[in-house]
Amino acid sequence: xxxxxxxxxxxxxxxxxxxxxxxQERVVRSLLGGRDTCVVMPTGGxxxxxxxxxxxxxxxxxxxxxxxxxxxxxxxxxxxxxxxxAAVLNxxxxxxxxxxxxxxxxxxxxxxxxxxxxxxxxxDTIGWLQQVPIAFFxxxxxxxxSEWGHEFRPEYRQLNSLRTNFPDxxxxxxxxxxxxxxxxxxLNQLQLRNPDKYIASFxxxxxxxxxxxxxxRNQSSLLLRxxxxxxxxxxxxxxxxxxxxxxxxxxxxENGVSAVAYHGKMEAGERRRNQERWTSDxxxxxxxxxxxxxxxxxxxxxxxxxxxxxxxIEQFYQEAGRAGRDGEPADCIMLWQQRDVGLLAYFAEQxxxxxxxxxxxxxxxxxxxxxxxxxxxxxxxxxxxxETPKWTSCDGCDVCGCESTxxxxxxxxxxxxxxxxxxxxESANAVxxxxxxxxxxxxxxxxxYLREWRRTTAKQQGMPSYIVMHDTSLDELCRRRPASxxxxxxxxxxxxxxxxxxxxxILEALEQFRNGARASAVPEKKPKPAEETIRLLAEGKTFDExxxxxxxxxxxxxxxxxxxxxxxxxxxxxxxxxxxxxxxxEAACARLGTEWLKPLKEVLPPxxxxxxxRLVVARLRHQQTLKTA
Numbered sequence: 001x002x003x004x005x006x007x008x009x010x011x012x013x014x015x016x017x018x019x020x021x022x023x024q025e026r027v028v029r030s031l032l033g034g035r036d037t038c039v040v041m042p043t044g045g046x047x048x049x050x051x052x053x054x055x056x057x058x059x060x061x062x063x064x065x066x067x068x069x070x071x072x073x074x075x076x077x078x079x080x081x082x083x084x085x086a087a088v089l090n091x092x093x094x095x096x097x098x099x100x101x102x103x104x105x106x107x108x109x110x111x112x113x114x115x116x117x118x119x120x121x122x123x124d125t126i127g128w129l130q131q132v133p134i135a136f137f138x139x140x141x142x143x144x145x146s147e148w149g150h151e152f153r154p155e156y157r158q159l160n161s162l163r164t165n166f167p168d169x170x171x172x173x174x175x176x177x178x179x180x181x182x183x184x185x186x187l188n189q190l191q192l193r194n195p196d197k198y199i200a201s202f203x204x205x206x207x208x209x210x211x212x213x214x215x216x217r218n219q220s221s222l223l224l225r226x227x228x229x230x231x232x233x234x235x236x237x238x239x240x241x242x243x244x245x246x247x248x249x250x251x252x253x254e255n256g257v258s259a260v261a262y263h264g265k266m267e268a269g270e271r272r273r274n275q276e277r278w279t280s281d282x283x284x285x286x287x288x289x290x291x292x293x294x295x296x297x298x299x300x301x302x303x304x305x306x307x308x309x310x311x312x313i314e315q316f317y318q319e320a321g322r323a324g325r326d327g328e329p330a331d332c333i334m335l336w337q338q339r340d341v342g343l344l345a346y347f348a349e350q351x352x353x354x355x356x357x358x359x360x361x362x363x364x365x366x367x368x369x370x371x372x373x374x375x376x377x378x379x380x381x382x383x384x385x386x387e388t389p390k391w392t393s394c395d396g397c398d399v400c401g402c403e404s405t406x407x408x409x410x411x412x413x414x415x416x417x418x419x420x421x422x423x424x425x426e427s428a429n430a431v432x433x434x435x436x437x438x439x440x441x442x443x444x445x446x447x448x449y450l451r452e453w454r455r456t457t458a459k460q461q462g463m464p465s466y467i468v469m470h471d472t473s474l475d476e477l478c479r480r481r482p483a484s485x486x487x488x489x490x491x492x493x494x495x496x497x498x499x500x501x502x503x504x505x506i507l508e509a510l511e512q513f514r515n516g517a518r519a520s521a522v523p524e525k526k527p528k529p530a531e532e533t534i535r536l537l538a539e540g541k542t543f544d545e546x547x548x549x550x551x552x553x554x555x556x557x558x559x560x561x562x563x564x565x566x567x568x569x570x571x572x573x574x575x576x577x578x579x580x581x582x583x584x585x586e587a588a589c590a591r592l593g594t595e596w597l598k599p600l601k602e603v604l605p606p607x608x609x610x611x612x613x614r615l616v617v618a619r620l621r622h623q624q625t626l627k628t629a
Contacts, residue, residue, distance in 0.1 A: 007032075010056045011049075014082045016473075016495040021046045023198050027172075028053050031136060036195035037172040038142075038187060043318060044299065044325030045200055047174045048075060051138035055111040056084060060135035064114045067141050067153060070272075072114035078467050079112060083497030086112040089119060108133040117144075117155040126165050134169050137162055139190065142173035143314070146185035148359060149178065150314035163191040176321065177314040180386030202317070202385045206324045209377035209397040211334045211370075219307065219335045220251060226305060226333055227257050227285060233302030234278070237287040238319055240308035240340075246556035248287045248307065250529035258526075261551075262288035270551060280455040280465035290319065299326035300471040305333045309340035311347075312363040313370055313384045326472055336371060376400050442478045446510075448519040450474055453509045457502070468502065469493065481510060533560055534570055543576075543611075558611045562618035568626075572619040577612045584608065585616040594620050 007028055011017050020028075023041060027050040030037045041047050055062035066072050072088045079086040087101045087110050105113050106128065113132070119125055143149035145156040162171060173186050173195075187195060214222060227235060239245040242263045252259040260274040260283050278286040279298055290310075304323040310316040316334070324330030344367065348360035370380055377397035382389045393400045451465075454474065458465040469477075473493030482488045485503045489496070494503075527535070529550070536546045543561070547554040564570035577585070585608065588600050594617045601610060 006057060007053065010053060012495070014056060014084060014495045014497070015049065015053075016489070016491070016493045016498065018492075023200055024050055027196075027198050030196040030198075031170065031172055032057060034136075034170050036170050036192040038183065038192060038195050038197045039172065039174045040178055040183065040199045041174070041176060042200060042202065042204055043176045043321035045176070047140075047176070050174070051136075051172055052079065052084070052112060055135060058135045059111070060133045061105060061108060061110050062112050062135050062138055063129070063132070064112055064138045064140060065117055065120060065159060066114055067116060067144060067156075069116070071140075072116075074464065074467065076112070076114060077463050081467055081498060081501070082495055084112070085110050086114070088114040090116055091119075102128055105129075106131045117153070117159060120162075121155060121158040126161075130165070134166065136170035136172055137166070139171065139173045141175060142186050142190075143175040143178045143182050145173075145189045146178075146182045147356070148185055149182045150312040150363065157189065160189050160191060177318045177385075179314070179384065183386075202382050202387050203378055203389060204321065204324070205378075205394070205396060206327055206329050207320065207396065208329065208331050208402050209320070209334075209381075210331060210402065211336070211377065211398055213371070214335050214337055216337065219337065222335055223248070223305060223307070224252070224255055224257065226303065226331075227252065230303045230331070231284075233284060234281070234298065234300055235285045235303045235305065236301060236319075236322060237285060237305045238290060238307065239287055240289075240343075242289060242553055243555050243559065244307065245287050245289055246552050247559055250552075250556070250560055252285065252287070253526070253529050257285060258283050259285040259287050262286055264289065265553060266551070276458070276464055280458060281451050282455065290315065298322075298466055298471070300328075301325065301330065302328075303331040303333060305331075305335065307335055309334070309336045309344060309367055309371065311344065311367070313366050313381065316367075316370075317381055317385075334371065341368065374399060442475050445518060446478045446481075446513055447475065449513050449517065450477060450506075450509060452519040453505070457505070469498075477506065477510075482507070483510075529560060530564055530569070533557060534564065537561070537570075537573075555611060558614060562614045565615065565618040566621045566625075568622050572615065572622075576615050581608055581612055582616060585613055586620065589617065589620055594624070 007025060008018070011020065022045075023039075024046050027037060027039050031051065031054040039047060039050060041050075051062055051064065064072070064075075066075075069088070069090050069092060072090070076086040076088050087104070089098060089101050089105075093101070101113075104110060115125075120129075139145070139159060141151070142156075144151050144153040145159060146152060162169070171190050171192055173190055173192065175182075175186070178186065183197075183199075186192075212222065223237070227237075237248060237259075239248050242265055245261050245263050249259045249261045260277055262271055262274055266274075274283075274286070277283045301323045304320050306316065306319070310319065320332035323332055344364050348357060348364050351357040351360055366384065370377070370384075373380060376393045376399050378394045379389055379392055396402055451474065454465050454468050458468045461468070470493055473491055476491050476493075477488075480487065480491060482491065485499055485507070488494050488503045488506060489499050532550060533546055536549060541549070543554050543557050546552075547557045550557065561570065565572050574582075584604065585600070588604055592599050592603065597610060597613055597617060600613050600617070601608075604613065
C-alpha cells in the first residue's frame with residue numbers, strides 16, 4: 001500500500017488540496033489496495049475524488065458507471081481542467097467519435113471512462129472492455145440497484161454481471177442515500193467480496209430543517225419571504241410538476257424575484273443555459289423538478305425549498321442535501337399542503353406490482369411520520385438510515401425550536417444590506433483554526449468582479465462556471481489577493497494544471513480591479529410575465545404562440561391568463577372557448593359551483609379540457625366578486 005505522500009502529492013498536484021475530507025483517504029487506500037468497497041457519504045462529502053485519485057495513482061483506467069449523461073460530461077470536463085485524461089461514452093456521441101473513445105480506451109489512454117448502465121448492458125460492450133486496462137469499477141448512485149431504494153432502475157440490476165465478466169477486478173459502490181436494507185442489497189447484487197465499508201454520519205449539523213404545513217396562499221407568501229431573506233444567496237426551489245415550476249417562476253418574476261426554470265420538457269439547450277445562468281450567479285433562484293441537481297457541484301447553495309411532500313425520506317435527504325455543501329449554515333425548507341398526502345396515496349395505489357406497492361406505502365408512511373411527528377427532524381433522518389444517535393434534540397430544526405428564531409422571526413424582517421466589505425462564515429472558521437489569511441475579509445466588489453471574469457471565461461470555453469473555479473476557491477482568491485503564480489498555487493482548488501491555465505488571467509484581473517475596474521452589474525430588464533402575456537394577446541397571438549415565445553407549456557400560459565381574468569386585470573375573450581362548450585361549462589358550474597375544477601371535469605364531456613374549464617371558471621369567479629363587492 002502506498003505511503004501517505006503517495007496520495008497527498010497527487011491530491012495537491014491535481015486538485016490543489018493539502019488534506020482530505022473525512023473518510024476520503026481511507027476509501028482511497030482501500031481502492032489502491034484492490035479491495036471491494038462500499039461507500040455511503042452525504043452529498044458534498046467528496047465521493048468522486050475517492051475513485052478519481054486512485055485512477056491517477058494506479059495509472060490504469062477506472063470505469064465509472066453513472067446514470068446521468070450531464071453528470072458524466074461535467075465530471076469529464078472537470079478532470080480535463082485538472083490535466084487528467086477522461087472520456088464519456090454514450091449514444092449522444094457520433095459513431096466515429098465513439099470509435100475513437102473505444103480505441104483510446106483499449107490503448108489505456110484514459111484514467112477515467114464514464115459509461116451508463118444501459119451501455120454496459122449492450123452485448124458488444126463487454127468484449128471490447130475486456131481489452132481495456134481496468135483498475136476497478138466505480139458504481140455511482142449505487143442505491144439505484146436496489147428495489148428497496150427510492151430510485152430503483154432495472155438496468156442497474158444488470159451490473160451484477162460485472163463479477164462474472166471481470167472476476168479479478170475490484171468493484172466500488174458509492175451512494176449518498178441508502179438505508180441499511182438498501183446497503184445490504186447493494187452488497188448482494190454486486191456480489192462484493194468481503195468489502196471495506198465506509199458509512200459517514202447522516203447528521204449534517206449545518207443544515208436547518210424547517211417544515212411547515214400551508215395552504216396555497218400561505219405557501220406563496222412564505223416562499224416569497226424566504227427568498228427575500230436569502231436575496232443574496234443561491235437557492236433551489238423544488239416544485240412537484242412542470243406546471244408548478246413555470247407557475248412559480250412567473251409568480252416570483254411578478255414579485256421582483258429573478259428566477260429560471262428547469263424541467264424535462266424544456267428544450268435541452270435552454271435547460272442547459274438556465275442551469276448555467278444559475279451556477280454562474282447570473283440568477284440566484286432556480287425552480288426545478290426533481291430532475292435538477294443530480295451531480296450539480298455548487299457548494300454555496302444557502303437554501304433548498306420544497307413546495308410539496310417528497311416521495312420518500314431518501315429523496316428529501318438527497319435534494320435538501322444540495323444546500324450547504326461548503327459546510328456553512330443553510331436552510332432546508334418544506335412547505336407542504338394537505339393535498340400532497342392524498343396525491344402520494346393515490347400514486348401508491350396505482351402501482352400494480354404487489355411488492356412495489358408495499359414499498360411505496362412504506363415510503364408514504366415514513367414521509368408522513370417525518371412531517372407530522374414532534375420528534376427532532378435530524379434525529380428522525382439518522383434513525384431512518386440506520387444510524388443511532390445518542391442525542392434526541394438539536395438546535396437545527398423547527399421541532400427543536402429553530403422555527404421561533406428563523407421561520408417566524410427572520411422571515412418577517414428584511415435582512416440588512418451587506419456592506420462593501422464582508423467577513424464570511426468561511427473566514428470566521430479560518431480564524432478559529434488559526435489561519436493568518438482569514439484575518440483578511442472578502443471584498444464584495446472584488447468577489448463580484450471575479451465572478452464576472454469566471455462567468456465570461458466559462459462561456460468562452462462552453463462549460464459551467466464551477467468547472468473553471470469553485471466558489472470557495474474564488475472567495476479565497478479574494479481573501480489572499482495573490483501576486484504571483486506561486487501564490488495562486490497555494491489557494492485551495494488550484495492544482496498545477498488549473499494554475500497554468502488560469503493563473504496569469506487571474507493576476508491580470510486582480511490588477512485591473514486594483515486599477516478601478518468593476519463588474520458591469522447591469523441587470524437584464526425583462527418585462528413581467530403577465531405584462532408580456534397580455535401584450536402578446538393584444539397583438540393577436542394564440543395561447544400556443546405565446547407559449548412558444550415565452551418558453552412555457554401552454555397550460556402555464558392559460559393558468560396565468562385565467563389568474564388575471566379572475567382578478568379583473570384581463571377581459572375574457574369569446575374566442576378562447578367555443579360558445580357551445582362555454583354554455584355547457586357554465587351550466588355545470590351553476591350546479592356544482594366554481595370552487596373545484598376536478599368535479600367539473602368529471603361531469604363534463606371528455607372533449608372539454610381543463611384549460612377551457614379554468615378560463616370559464618375564472619370569468620365566473622370574477623363576476624361573483626363584482627356582485628359581492
